[in-house]
Amino acid sequence: MISEHLAQISKTSGVLGSCICSRTGEIVANNMPDIYDWDTLIQASKMVVESYLAVETIRDQVTELDFVYEDYICIVRPVNDYLLYVICEAEVKTPILKLGLNVAAKKIASLPRDVFIESAAAVRSQVARKKTATSSDEELYASTDMTAAASDGTLDPEAVGYVIAAIQEYLEQAMGETAGRIIVDTAIDAAGVDRKAPDRAKLRIALNELLNKALTNVMGKGDAVRWLNELLETYGLTRKD
Amino acid sequence: MREDSMEVELMAKHIRALEGVTGVSIADTDGRCVASEDATYADGSAVIAPFVMQCSRGVGEAMGLGDCVYVVCAAGNERFSLMGDEHVSVAIEFSSPVDLNAISMDAVGLLAAYR
Numbered sequence: 001m002i003s004e005h006l007a008q009i010s011k012t013s014g015v016l017g018s019c020i021c022s023r024t025g026e027i028v029a030n031n032m033p034d035i036y037d038w039d040t041l042i043q044a045s046k047m048v049v050e051s052y053l054a055v056e057t058i059r060d061q062v063t064e065l066d067f068v069y070e071d072y073i074c075i076v077r078p079v080n081d082y083l084l085y086v087i088c089e090a091e092v093k094t095p096i097l098k099l100g101l102n103v104a105a106k107k108i109a110s111l112p113r114d115v116f117i118e119s120a121a122a123v124r125s126q127v128a129r130k131k132t133a134t135s136s137d138e139e140l141y142a143s144t145d146m147t148a149a150a151s152d153g154t155l156d157p158e159a160v161g162y163v164i165a166a167i168q169e170y171l172e173q174a175m176g177e178t179a180g181r182i183i184v185d186t187a188i189d190a191a192g193v194d195r196k197a198p199d200r201a202k203l204r205i206a207l208n209e210l211l212n213k214a215l216t217n218v219m220g221k222g223d224a225v226r227w228l229n230e231l232l233e234t235y236g237l238t239r240k241d
Numbered sequence: 242m243r244e245d246s247m248e249v250e251l252m253a254k255h256i257r258a259l260e261g262v263t264g265v266s267i268a269d270t271d272g273r274c275v276a277s278e279d280a281t282y283a284d285g286s287a288v289i290a291p292f293v294m295q296c297s298r299g300v301g302e303a304m305g306l307g308d309c310v311y312v313v314c315a316a317g318n319e320r321f322s323l324m325g326d327e328h329v330s331v332a333i334e335f336s337s338p339v340d341l342n343a344i345s346m347d348a349v350g351l352l353a354a355y356r
Contacts, residue, residue: 051296058285186305
């Protein structure tokens with residue numbers, strides 16, 4: 001029931017996703033894109049809660065926080081004893097979005113307390129299942145050619161650029177332009193890949209991250225491994241090179 | 242930005258002079274309020290700014306949203322924004338209604354100019 005309201009918020013143009021968490025940071029309902037795994041959402045939720053509670057120490061009745069980034073905004077609203085946060089593009093039509101948020105927040109606030117408790121329990125169950133599945137995935141990919149591609153030295157930046165662009169293009173088509181770009185940039189940046197002088201080991205970390213999550217989510221495990229390995233071979237990025 | 246008290250006070254005056262701003266408070270890295278211009282909550286707002294900015298930057302980093310420029314807070318009829326760098330944190334109170342995003346960006350620009 002809560003998820004339906006979040007889905008409605010996420011339909012607003014420019015909105016990437018939304019999430020509700022308790023004041024301890026526990027996720028109650030989530031409608032964020034698949035690019036965000038549970039660990040990321042749990043981490044983000046805790047920091048959203050901490051900042052909200054910090055503001056509450058100096059002001060009563062905090063009705064909204066807007067974290068303004070260069071290209072995005074994270075809007076945080078209290079809903080009963082919970083916090084609703086929404087990620088949207090900076091150029092989103094804020095009055096329309098906030099009007100929609102007001103309506104959704106009122107509907108969510110009117111839900112019985114049991115709904116929140118049951119929803120939180122369902123999320124806990126999903127997180128536990130996902131963590132078990134992730135462990136299995138890591139074992140699977142540890143035996144693939146991707147891992148075998150690791151070795152020292154830098155790679156041809158042009159070839160790496162083509163591979164990254166191909167992955168991004170695929171994900172943009174499957175998940176939307178913004179989501180595709182964010183997930184690729186995040187994986188590349190997190191692994192510390194220098195696009196002008198890409199290190200093989202760092203690239204492997206980034207590609208494994210993309211493989212294990214986004215690519216597997218959109219095309220399935222087996223197809224994702226095959227597709228990525230063929231892509232790497234096309235641009236000469238295999239172990240023998 | 243140099244941790245020069247006169248410079249901090251000057252910055253507070255500059256931000257206070259922005260149209261729509263009703264109060265400014267600035268805290269140092271130790272969380273002490275070092276300058277205030279008509280701020281209603283001088284000892285509180287700027288002091289929490291580093292922590293709030295750290296959290297918002299953490300959210301941005303975790304979710305791939307980039308660096309947080311500032312945070313706007315609404316409490317009842319009051320609105321204020323928080324921003325800062327590794328040296329100072331700034332809290333700005335606004336009259337209502339104003340385009341607080343535009344003012345916050347101006348203040349961020351002023352803060353950068355003092356670095």
